[in-house]
Amino acid sequence: MHELSIAQSILESVQREQDRQGWGAISSISLQIGALAGIHNDSLVFGFEALRSEFGMDACTLEIESLPITLACATCGTTAPTEELAFICSVCGSSDVSVTSGYELDIVSVDVAEQPVQS
Ligand SMILES: [Zn+2]
DSSP, rough: HHHHHHHHHHHHHHHHHHHHHTOOEEEEEEEEEETTOOOHHHHHHHHHHHHHHGGGGOOOEEEEEEOOOOETTTTOOEEEESSOHHHHHHHHTSOOOOOOOOOEHHHHHHEEOOOOOOO
């Protein structure tokens, strides 16, 4: 289950930032995951919840926003999201398309529950 190692790397990078910035407890982490990233969201949440206490983030939740596949058509110039796993332009039906998004796996925001202690 590679989602477990992804969950671990997310927690590690957030913890690194937490240490660096002197953040307090983290209440949630928001991700954007593209439809082509090959990640099963439920498995990722499961892995995250299994590992978060090791990082002192017991109360932290994972928010996942799924991003659609976006195709750019070389025939008619349309760039549009597609709901299907069919690499065909939704406007002209051409298969001469390239994927412009859908492979994302990004941490978009981290919510910190408490303000850091002022020195
Ligand atoms: Zn087209």
